[in-house]
Amino acid sequence: MSSSKMENSQWSNLYLGICIFSLQWILTYQQVNVALRGIATQSSSFSGYYYASFAIDGNRASDLRLSSCTHTNADNSPWWRVNLLAMYDISNVIITNRGDACAERLNGAEIHIGNSLINNGNNNPRCVVIPSMPAGASVNYTCNMRGRYVNVIIPNVIQYLTLCEVEVYGVPVPVFKKAFLRIMFNSNEDLSNPTMREKVLGKIKSTNVQPSIFQIQWTKEPELETET
Numbered sequence: 637m638s639s640s641k642m643e644n645s646q647w648s649n650l651y652l653g654i655c656i657f658s659l660q661w662i663l664t665y666q667q668v669n670v671a672l673r674g675i676a677t678q679s680s681s682f683s684g685y686y687y688a689s690f691a692i693d694g695n696r697a698s699d700l701r702l703s704s705c706t707h708t709n710a711d712n713s714p715w716w717r718v719n720l721l722a723m724y725d726i727s728n729v730i731i732t733n734r735g736d737a738c739a740e741r742l743n744g745a746e747i748h749i750g751n752s753l754i755n756n757g758n759n760n761p762r763c764v765v766i767p768s769m770p771a772g773a774s775v776n777y778t779c780n781m782r783g784r785y786v787n788v789i790i791p792n793v794i795q796y797l798t799l800c801e802v803e804v805y806g807v808p809v810p811v812f813k814k815a816f817l818r819i820m821f822n823s824n825e826d827l828s829n830p831t832m833r834e835k836v837l838g839k840i841k842s843t844n845v846q847p848s849i850f851q852i853q854w855t856k857e858p859e860l861e862t863e864t
């Protein structure tokens with residue numbers, strides 16, 4: 637009698653997959669100027685002032701005297717860069733040109749976006765070449781590129797680079813993490829039956845506090861081991 641009861645009892649290995657979205661991605665999935673939280677640097681700073689950070693001060697003021705624009709020395713291929721500190725899907729970049737004088741100095745500037753710091757990040761893929769920009773104008777460039785660094789460079793010329801604001805609109809690249817659980821059930825129920833499995837999964841899901849972050853599903857057919 638007891639041996640026949642044992643035969644009806646099944647051990648089932650069930651494989652549960654859990655997909656965890658980055659919490660940061662959930663909380664910040666909106667287009668914001670992520671440059672404001674970055675760290676800026678440039679090829680040189682004119683008279684030791686006109687810091688690279690003046691282009692990410694959240695202020696589009698375009699008169700050089702207002703201490704809100706960057707200014708390099710007359711460098712060969714002068715450049716400016718913001719390190720966004722994490723990888724972003726960048727939809728567009730808005731650049732504000734100097735307004736009080738010398739607007740033509742920005743002619744031929746390029747925006748580059750990527751993850752490399754080779755050649756100070758200036759070798760990253762190019763979004764756009766800026767032929768020219770009116771004095772004090774803010775122009776919106778569509779990039780749809782991914783990266784941690786955004787550079788502005790005026791290549792192959794000895795020139796001053798001045799930027800009164802660089803806004804970078806993007807969202808953090810989502811981070812996916814997967815975890816797998818192996819659960820052993822001792823059950824008289826037939827877990828090879830999909831309806832039964834859905835029932836068990838429903839019970840597990842009902843205990844899940846953050847269903848938007850944790851997605852749970854079976855990742856494998858149950859493996860049945862019948863005890864004899």
Ligand SMILES: *[C@@H]1O[C@H](CO)[C@@H](O)[C@H](O)[C@H]1NC(C)=O
Pocket residue numbers: 728730776777778
């Ligand atoms: C920049 O352009 C994009 C698409 O071309 C648009 O969705 C976005 O709203 C613009 N940004 C601003 C601040 O005007």
